[in-house]
Structures are given as structure tokens and as C-alpha cells.
Amino acid sequence: MGRTIALGLAMSLGIVTALTASRPAIAAGFVVLVNAANPIVELSRTELKRAVTGGIKQWDSGAVVQLGIMPGDVPETQYLATLLGSTPRELLARIQEQVFKGELRRPAILRSSADCVSFARSVQGAICVASDAEPVPPEAHAVTIR
Amino acid sequence: MRPSCFLLFAAASVAAVTHARSAACAEPAPPLPAAPPAAAASEPAPAAGAETPPTPPGSTPAPPIAAPPPAWGPPSFASDPLGAVASAADLTLKMYGDTGYAIRDHANQPWPTAMSNPNVYAPGVWNSFFAPRLDLFGSADVSRLAFLTEVMFEGLGNNIGVDIERIQVTYLVANWLRLRAGRSHLAFGYYNDTYHHGNFFELTTSRPYSVNFEDSCGIIMSHNVGAGFDGTVDVGGAGSIRYDFDVGNGRAADVTAVALQYAETNPKSVNLRLRWMPIDGLILGVNGMRDVIPPLASPTAMIPNRPTTEELVAGAHAVYTENHVLLDIEGFAMRHNPDGAPSTSITGGFAEVGYTIGSVTPYFRAEYIHFPSSGDIIFQFTSNSAEGALVGYQAIYTGFDSFTDLRAGFKWVALPQLAVKLEVERLGRDAMDQEIATVKVAFGF
Numbered sequence: 001m002g003r004t005i006a007l008g009l010a011m012s013l014g015i016v017t018a019l020t021a022s023r024p025a026i027a028a029g030f031v032v033l034v035n036a037a038n039p040i041v042e043l044s045r046t047e048l049k050r051a052v053t054g055g056i057k058q059w060d061s062g063a064v065v066q067l068g069i070m071p072g073d074v075p076e077t078q079y080l081a082t083l084l085g086s087t088p089r090e091l092l093a094r095i096q097e098q099v100f101k102g103e104l105r106r107p108a109i110l111r112s113s114a115d116c117v118s119f120a121r122s123v124q125g126a127i128c129v130a131s132d133a134e135p136v137p138p139e140a141h142a143v144t145i146r
Numbered sequence: 147m148r149p150s151c152f153l154l155f156a157a158a159s160v161a162a163v164t165h166a167r168s169a170a171c172a173e174p175a176p177p178l179p180a181a182p183p184a185a186a187a188s189e190p191a192p193a194a195g196a197e198t199p200p201t202p203p204g205s206t207p208a209p210p211i212a213a214p215p216p217a218w219g220p221p222s223f224a225s226d227p228l229g230a231v232a233s234a235a236d237l238t239l240k241m242y243g244d245t246g247y248a249i250r251d252h253a254n255q256p257w258p259t260a261m262s263n264p265n266v267y268a269p270g271v272w273n274s275f276f277a278p279r280l281d282l283f284g285s286a287d288v289s290r291l292a293f294l295t296e297v298m299f300e301g302l303g304n305n306i307g308v309d310i311e312r313i314q315v316t317y318l319v320a321n322w323l324r325l326r327a328g329r330s331h332l333a334f335g336y337y338n339d340t341y342h343h344g345n346f347f348e349l350t351t352s353r354p355y356s357v358n359f360e361d362s363c364g365i366i367m368s369h370n371v372g373a374g375f376d377g378t379v380d381v382g383g384a385g386s387i388r389y390d391f392d393v394g395n396g397r398a399a400d401v402t403a404v405a406l407q408y409a410e411t412n413p414k415s416v417n418l419r420l421r422w423m424p425i426d427g428l429i430l431g432v433n434g435m436r437d438v439i440p441p442l443a444s445p446t447a448m449i450p451n452r453p454t455t456e457e458l459v460a461g462a463h464a465v466y467t468e469n470h471v472l473l474d475i476e477g478f479a480m481r482h483n484p485d486g487a488p489s490t491s492i493t494g495g496f497a498e499v500g501y502t503i504g505s506v507t508p509y510f511r512a513e514y515i516h517f518p519s520s521g522d523i524i525f526q527f528t529s530n531s532a533e534g535a536l537v538g539y540q541a542i543y544t545g546f547d548s549f550t551d552l553r554a555g556f557k558w559v560a561l562p563q564l565a566v567k568l569e570v571e572r573l574g575r576d577a578m579d580q581e582i583a584t585v586k587v588a589f590g591f
Contacts, residue, residue, distance in 0.1 A: 046426050055378060055386070055423075058321050064290060071562070085426075085468060089505060092562060096590070097347045101340060102294045102314065102330070105287045106238055 030079040031132045031142040033120035037061055042144035049084045051127055053094055054104030059125060067107040068119040068128030069095065076113060076129040083145060237286045242344030245277035246351070246567075246586035276301075281311075281343045290318045298343050310406075311343050311369070322377035329406060332370040333390035333419045334433050335463045335476045337498075346588040349472060349509045349557050351569045354496045355549065356478065356515055361402050363542055365492065365515065365525060366459065366478060367437065369404045370394040372414065385424040392417040396437040397457070400536055401524055410440040411454075427468030433461035433478075439524060441485075444532040452532045453485040455523060470502040472509075482524055490518040492525065496551075505559045513551040517543055542575075550574040555584075564589045 050056045070077050081091040098104035113130035120126045121139035251271045278301030286293045296312035314328035331339035338357045341348045358364035372394025380386050395405035396415030415437035422430045442452040461478040477495030494515035500507045527533040529540040555569030571582040
């Protein structure tokens with residue numbers, strides 16, 4: 001019983017540490033892309049998180065939110081996870097959990113930044129992350145994350 | 147008694163713990179991502195021998211126009227035939243399951259059981275391997291419609307039973323309104339409809355008793371067969387508000403079953419959940435629910451019938467899921483008002499906390515349920531009652547005022563598809579206790 005209490009205290013300490021820790025800086029070099037028909041020009045991190053995890057299900061344009069994601073520790077997913085204050089593994093687990101729960105549409109599986117660009121220009125409700133070195137066609141546009 | 151009531155698994159594997167800790171220590175801090183090199187296509191070199199139009203003196207040459215990337219599309223039959231078939235059918239089928247090993251010490255706490263081998267839960271120290279669950283999860287999206295099914299193959303004694311745990315269709319009208327119908331998990335608290343039958347997603351090796359499934363001695367109604375709607379509304383700087391409303395068949399007369407095809411009473415169960423999400427990851431919610439549990443006829447004149455019973459439940463939950471923390475605190479108060487008999491109340495709740503370090507999450511959960519000393523007509527049935535005569539055993543809560551469950555462990559997500567859980571648990575009923583150690587491998591693919 002004493003060990004149980006000690007473990008509980010240790011975990012509580014960890015929570016306080018985590019809550020007070022500052023978030024890491026975000027490296028440049030990536031953009032969040034949406035379809036050109038989507039009028040949104042900027043998203044807060046909270047809004048981005050809600051869009052990625054099913055909290056926001058429809059854009060103001062009326063299109064159903066459709067996430068495109070690259071599974072694994074690829075830089076694009078690392079960037080998205082860092083933006084959201086988590087690790088790629090935590091983010092992917094959260095996405096998987098939300099799909100299982102029925103709160104999030106199945107994400108489209110992307111293979112590269114070029115895939116993201118193609119996805120964003122082809123799907124009205126698309127949202128995904130691409131390298132900013134990828135040329136963005138007029139059918140898609142980048143969203144500022146504030 | 148069905149084995150899932152016991153959730154008694156075990157085993158402290160020092161080697162596995164050591165391995166898990168090593169993995170945690172070896173996990174480097176996630177580096178800031180670096181952009182990949184610019185795609186060569188961003189500045190396409192002119193083809194050899196190609197003519198370029200002359201640039202007027204003093205003017206800036208126009209930037210080259212990159213060729214548009216190909217339209218995104220589903221997998222091709224040539225490169226990914228299975229993916230292409232799934233895409234054509236617009237269906238994804240995933241499987242979840244678990245297996246493991248448990249040691250139980252219930253020397254001073256025999257468990258009632260209706261299993262074919264009564265010695266399995268006889269007093270003493272017992273150990274067992276287990277592999278009792280396979281969960282087939284299918285989902286598909288068509289425009290604003292979403293379909294979801296969950297078919298469970300689960301152990302009933304040492305046999306397998308099949309249950310359609312979830313079958314639901316939802317239609318998205320807007321962020322503030324989504325309609326749903328079918329069999330789904332009741333929107334009560336946080337745990338009940340966040341975690342389903344795939345144990346992979348849960349921190350612990352099994353659900354809290356108060357939100358366990360109907361056939362596993364759960365207290366809160368787990369499944370709702372009916373319809374409902376939910377939605378989220380932004381409230382500016384104050385975050386967002388979410389509501390969920392369910393109406394359904396309610397409980398069957400046999401409270402260990404789900405009224406999946408025929409409601410056994412005309413009044414429908416109603417449930418409302420309101421949540422406020424003021425900041426990232428923080429959920430504060432309350433619930434109110436009403437149901438009318440149908441009367442249960444006794445098979446013999448020696449045992450009295452159970453009367454119609456109104457069930458009222460209130461609940462509250464506070465959850466935090468950011469910064470690698472999972473904190474879930476839930477409480478409930480339940481009132482049973484049987485016709486012609488005194489009312490009784492059950493109160494309870496649990497607190498679960500975990501902190502993820504790399505791929506390892508140490509966790510702790512404490513649960514407490516208080517039953518009326520006079521006995522609750524629904525959940526403290528004896529074998530000599532209408533419910534007990536129907537199911538063939540007495541409830542695990544019968545004859546006790548307090549029920550406690552303490553557990554601590556680690557969840558190691560070794561792969562995105564596989565989690566290893568090591569857990570120790572102490573289950574108490576009044577002064578009696580039972581210790582359980584479990585190692586479980588939960589997977590989803």
C-alpha cells in the first residue's frame with residue numbers, strides 16, 4: 001500500500017512538471033495545407049489539434065474535415081506532433097483511438113510531401129503537412145499556425 | 147459467472163519491466179524536425195536543347211511554373227491490390243485482441259462462478275494463460291455518413307461467444323449537430339465511450355468495474371441501443387462546449403444483457419452529457435440519466451419477482467490529456483426506486499493517472515464503489531433471486547458495502563500495433579481482498 005502511495009505521489013509530481021514545462025520551439029520548413037476552396041487562412045494550435053483529432057468535423061466552407069497523415073517518424077509527422085505538443089507516436093495513437101471511437105474519419109495515408117500537395121488540391125476538406133520546399137499549386141494553399 | 151467479470155490476470159516479469167525501463171531511458175528527446183531537401187522539381191532544369199524565350203533587358207525573368215502534381219487518389223490495383231479493394235469498398239477492417247498470463251491470489255476471497263470448471267475460481271493461488279478476445283472493427287465514410295461496426299469474439303467460460311458490440315451510423319450535419327443511431331456506447335463520463343472493446347487503447351489491462359460492460363458486472367449502463375445526437379459549439383476564449391444526448395431501449399430485465407432487438411419496456415432511457423473544454427486537453431463534464439428497468443419474473447413461486455425499478459444516475463468527470471499526461475477522475479451517484487420497495491443508492495468513482503515517457507506509460511488507478519447495507523435490488527442480487535435464478539450465480543457485489551480496486555502498472559507501446567502491459571492489482575470487498583498480477587499483450591492491426 002505504501003508503495004502504491006509513493007507511486008501515486010511520483011506520478012503527481014511528473015504531472016506538475018509536465019504542466020509547467022515550456023513547449024518546444026517549432027522548426028521552420030513545413031506548411032499546413034488545405035484545399036483552395038477552404039477559406040481558412042490561419043488556425044490556432046488548439047483549432048489545429050481539434051481538426052486533427054476529430055473535435056472539428058466540418059470546415060466553415062461546409063467540407064468535411066479529412067486528415068492526411070504520414071505514419072511513422074517522418075519529418076512531416078514530427079512537425080505536426082511538435083506543433084501539437086506531443087510525439088509522433090502519441091499523435092498517431094490518438095488519431096487511431098479517435099477513429100476507433102468514431103469521432104474522426106479515417107485519415108488518408110500519405111507517403112510524401114508531394115502526396116500531401118496532391119491530396120490538398122484534390123480533396124475539399126483536406127488538411128495535411130508538407131515540406132515548404134514543395135511548390136503549392138493554386139488548388140491548395142498554406143494555413144498560418146498561430 | 148462469466149470470466150470477464152473477474153478480469154483476473156497476472157505476472158510480474160522483472161525482465162520485461164527492465165526492458166521497458168531501458169527502452170524509456172534509451173528513448174531520446176524528440177529532435178526538432180528538419181525539413182527534407184527541397185524537391186528537385188521546385189526548380190526544374192530546362193531540358194537539354196530546349197529553347198527559352200529571350201528575356202527583355204532590365205526585366206526580371208518570370209519564375210518557372212512547376213508542373214502540378216498528380217491528383218491524389220486511392221491505391222492502385224497494380225501497386226497495392228488489397229488497399230485498392232478496401233478503397234473501392236470504402237471499408238477499413240481492423241482487428242484488436244489480447245493475450246497474456248495472470249496469477250491470482252484469492253485465498254481468502256472465493257469468487258462465485260457458473261463456469262464449467264468451478265475449481266478455476268476456488269480459493270487459493272491460481273495462474274492461467276488467456277487469449278479470450280478478438281475484436282473486428284470496421285469503419286467506412288461516405289460523404290457525411292460514417293459507418294462503424296465492432297464484432298467481438300469473446301470467451302464465455304472456455305467457449306467463444308459472438309457479440310455485435312457496436313453497430314452505428316452517423317450523419318454529420320454541422321459541427322454543432324451530428325445524428326447517430328444503432329448500438330453504441332452510452333455517452334456517460336469519459337471512460338465509457340472513449341474506450342471500447344479493443345484493450346490496446348486502454349492504459350490498464352481492463353476497465354473500471356463501474357463502467358464495465360453489462361455482461362461483466364458493470365454498474366453504469368454501457369451500451370445504448372437507440373439514437374442520439376451530439377455537437378460542439380465554440381464559446382470564444384472560453385473554449386468549447388460539447389453536448390451528447392442519447393435515447394434508447396434502456397436496460398433489459400436481465401441486467402447482464404442488452405435489449406438489442408426488443409425493448410422490454412415502453413419508457414425509453416434518456417441520457418444527457420454536457421462538457422466544457424476550456425483549454426487544450428481539459429474536459430469538465432456532467433451527466434444525467436434516467437431509465438426504467440423492467441420487472442423480472444421469477445422462474446419459481448419460491449422466489450419473488452423483481453418489480454419495475456426506476457434508475458436515476460448523475461455523474462461528473464474531469465479529464466486532462468495533454469503534455470503526455472492522462473488524468474481521468476470520474477464519479478457517479480445512482481438511485482434505484484423499485485415499485486413497492488425502499489429506494490437504494492450506489493455511489494462510486496475512480497481516478498486513473500498515467501504519464502508517458504517515450505513509449506512507456508506508468509499508471510495508477512483507484513476505484514471505489516459503495517453499496518447500500520440493505521442491499522441493492524439490481525446489482526446485489528443473490529442466487530436466490532429472480533436475476534440470480536436466471537443467470538445462475540449471485541453478483542460479485544452481493545453481501546458487501548464497499549468494493550475497492552487498486553492497480554498500478556506500465557503500458558509499453560513497443561510498436562504502433564502492439565502494447566505490453568504489466569500490472570498488479572488489489573481487489574477488495576469489505577475486509578476481504580484478492581491480489582492479481584497480470585502481463586498482457588494487446589494488439590491492433
